[in-house]
Amino acid sequence: MLEEKNDNLSLKGNEIDGKTANELQKTIQSETSVVTESEISDAAAEENTVNPVSETVISNENRTDEKQNVIDAIAETNAEESEDETLKERxxxxxxxxxxxxxxxxxxxxxxxxxxxxxxxxxxxxxxxxxxxxxxxxxxxxxxxxxxxxxxxxxxxxxxxxxxxxxxxxxxxxxxxxxxxxxxxxxxxxxxxxxxxxxxIVEELKELINPQTNIKDTLNHFNELRERWKNAGAIPKDKYNHVWNNYHFHVENFYDYLHLDREARDIDFKYNLEQKLKIIARVQELLKEADINKAFRELQDLHRIWKEDIGPVSREHRDEIWNQFSELTKKMHDKREVLFENLRGTELENLEKKKEIIAKIEVLATEKVNAHSQWLAQIEKVEALRSEFFSAGKVPADVNEATWAAFKTAVRNFNSFKNSFYKDIKKDQNDNLNKKIALVKKAKELQESTDFASTTPIMKQIQEDWKKIGHVPRKYSDKIWNEFREACNHYFDQLKEHKSVENVDEVEAFDKKKAYLETLREFQLTGDHKTDLDAIKLHIETWKNFGKVPFPRRHIEGKFNKILDALFEKLSLSKKDTEMMRFSNRMDHLSESNDTRKLDNEKIFLMRKIEEVQNEIFQLENNIQFFTNTKNAKKENSIVLEVRKNIAIHKESLDVWKEKLKQLRNLNIE
Incomplete structure (x- = not known):
């Protein structure tokens, strides 16, 4: 129980209904006045006739230990906050x-x-x-x-x-x-x-009780001590209750020594009772407050006011009023405990949520996937679960560490499971790194080459090979890519510069071919087969020596070929010779232009034609065999003769296709 020591002699009865604990405390402090000589009735003469009244509150034997524990807890908190005023602001x-x-x-x-x-x-x-x-x-x-x-x-x-x-x-x-x-x-x-x-100050209070001193001087000294006590500041919390009770005890001794008249004491008791009843009324209002924590904090302040700022009441009301106050305090404490129970219930719900999250992560730590994209999806799921875990709220303190440890273990197991997959592909990434290092080395060796005709296809193939190689370890990725890109860019920048110089020569070649084309239109055959054939071959050779023309002007090659076709038709050349000369001229042109793609396509086309003709000849020969093996066949009929003729035509065509393929393979473009 809080001990009630009188620290106020005469209190004014101003109304303070409806005020909070802080307002109540200010009112009490402002309305407190100290004792004066007029309030003492012949103190010196009646010194031994008035019995001293002890205002100490007697502990209620019927109070339960639970109530006492609540009161003690509040007193302990108030002592701590008195030690450090900043704690009240928390x-x-x-x-x-x-x-x-x-x-x-x-x-x-x-x-x-x-x-x-x-x-x-x-x-x-x-x-x-x-x-x-x-x-x-x-x-x-x-x-x-x-x-x-x-x-x-x-x-x-x-x-x-x-x-x-x-x-x-x-x-x-x-x-x-x-x-x-x-x-x-x-x-x-x-x-x-x-x-x-x-x-x-307490020691000085003890010395005030001295019959030899003047009462007026003693009262002045007492008032000075009260003011000094009020402004003395905070003290250690472990000394708080002892020092306050000691101070109040000696103040009461001084009151007894002064032998206050009964009327003044009754007024003091009545006022103190009114203030404490108003505190009780305020606590009853606080029981209805929705914010229980806020109400409990104000209850702590009211306990401080009850103990420190309001004096005792008469004995007939003392136990009753204290029991009311402590009973209301117990009810507020019970409401607060219900709040804590609800919070604990929420924490248990949070615990179940976190357990479910941990279980989901544990499942993900056992789901085997075999592709990087799938692992990215798994990682995204775990990240979402991590965020959900951290947002789930508090769990009971006694399982907090265990829950956190379980979560870390689940995530660690997932990461280990994930890492086992990436360790398996680590070797592949290192192999890819070695392959790309080899390509970088090759590209650097060729970056200064001026043999553009042969180097360009190689550099392009290097780039194609690079695209086919998979990922390398991330720490080397940027470095090796920059080296490769620099080597390729260096070579192709030189190639571009070279081509810009070549364009001048190509324009000049076009002008020459254009002028020569006009001369060729006037060319007339002599009628001598060998002479005319040599002349045509010379024209072809001269045309080739002019060189390449700009790509947009390559139509001039078609004009030249038309003139050649007309000249070939006037010659008495075999169909095969004519075809081969035309083919040779066209292949030479492709070879000069270094158009490997068209040459490759031509090669594929010839091989397919050869295969088609061979299949056709095989089928026709099978048909001939069917007719010649017939028992009644006395001679070859018209159908057989037609088939033999077709076979001869196809064989002649086959020779031409094979000759073209041979000529193409002999070109130095491989």
């Missing part, structure tokens, strides 16, 4: 669900608290932020270490990871610790000094 700062916030928001919250709030009023908030941030950060570090171990094959290379976010967190947390240390040093020094001051 209630004004909302406690967020820091476990559900991302790391960036946690750092912002820490910065805001450290910058704008008093150090001891944010103690619980900072520690909750620190716990939530480090849990998330340590989890991140584990993942980064596993990624490092997966990608790094050098056992001598140590894992390092720098997080600017962690640096900011450490910076603000260091500021908080420094501020707290400074605060505690200052607080300890002030508490010690204040305690010495208050103990000295």
């Amino acid at each position: 209630h004004d700062i909302p406690m967020l669900d820091y476990d559900a916030l991302p790391m960036e928001t946690l750092v912002s919250e820490l910065k805001n608290l450290v910058t704008n709030e008093k150090v001891m009023s944010i103690k619980e908030h900072v520690e909750e932020i620190r716990k939530a941030f480090l849990a998330k950060y340590n989890h991140l570090i584990e993942e980064k270490r596993e990624e490092f171990n997966q990608e790094n094959q050098d056992p001598n290379e140590e894992f390092q990871y720098h997080s600017p976010l962690k640096s900011k967190f450490d910076q603000y947390y260091t500021i908080y610790k420094d501020n707290k240390n400074v605060h505690f040093k200052s607080l300890q020094s002030n508490l010690k000094t204040n305690l010495e001051v208050r103990l000295a």
Whole structure:
């Protein structure tokens, strides 16, 4: 039970109905007046006739231990807040669900608290932020270490990871610790000094009881001690109750010594009773308050006022009024316990959610997939579950560590399972790296080549080969690609520059061919087969020596071929010779233009034609055999003769196709 010591002699009966605890305390302090000589009736003469009245509240023997525990808990909290006034302000700062916030928001919250709030009023908030941030950060570090171990094959290379976010967190947390240390040093020094001051005041109170001193001087000294006590400041919480009770005890002794008249004492008791009844009425209102935590905090303030600012009441009301107050306190405590039970129920629901999340991650740690794209999907699922876990809210404190450990184990098992897949493909990536290194080396060897006709197809093939090679380890990917690209770009830049020079020669070749084409139109055959054939071959050779023409002007080659076709028709050449000369001229043109694609297509076309003709000849010969093996066949009929004629034509055609293929293969373009 709180001990009630009279600290007020004469109180004015101003109405303060409906005021909160803080307003009530201010009113009591402003309306308190100290005793004067007029309030004492012949104190010196009646010194031995008035029995001293002890105002100490007797403990209620029927009070339950549970009520006492509630009262003691409130008294302990008030003592702690009296020691450090900043603790009272902690209630004004909302406690967020820091476990559900991302790391960036946690750092912002820490910065805001450290910058704008008093150090001891944010103690619980900072520690909750620190716990939530480090849990998330340590989890991140584990993942980064596993990624490092997966990608790094050098056992001598140590894992390092720098997080600017962690640096900011450490910076603000260091500021908080420094501020707290400074605060505690200052607080300890002030508490010690204040305690010495208050103990000295108590000692002076003891000396006031002296019949030899003048009453007026004694009262003045008493008032001075009261004022000094009021301004003495906070003291250590472990000395709080003892020092206050000791002070009140000696104040009451002084009252008894002064032998206050009964009327003044009754007025004092009546006023104190009114104030305590109003506190009881206020507690009854607080029981209806929706914000239970807010109501309980005000209840703590009301207990402080009851003990420290309001004096005793008459004995006939003392136990009754205290029992009412303590009973209401117990009801408020019970409501608060119900709130805590509901919170614990929510925490249990959060625990079930987190267990389900952990179970899902454990399942993902056993689902085997065999493709990178599938693993990306699995990783995305785990990341979503991680976010859901951190957003699920608090769990009961007694299982918090175990739940966190289970979550980390599940994620670690998934990462290990994932890493086993990537370790299997690590060898392939290293093989791909070696292949690409070989291509880079080859490209660098050829990048200065000026034999563009032979080097260009090789460089293009190198690029095609590069595209067919798979992924390489990520740490080498950018470096090797930049080396390869630089070598290729260097070569093709030179090729482009070379072609710009060649274009001048191609334009000149076009002009020459254009002029020569006009001369060729006037060419007339002599009628001598050999002479005319040699002349045509010379024209062809002269035309080839002019060189290539610009691509957009290659139509001039078609005009030249038409003139040749007309000349060949006038010659008495065989169909085969004519065909071969035309083919030879066309192939020479393709060879000069270095058009390997068209040459390859021509080669494929010839091989297919040869195969088709051979199949046709085979079929016709089978048909002949059918007719010649007939018993009644006396001679070859018209159908057989027609088939033999077709066979001869196809064989002649086959010779031409084979000759073309042979000529094409003899070209130096392979």
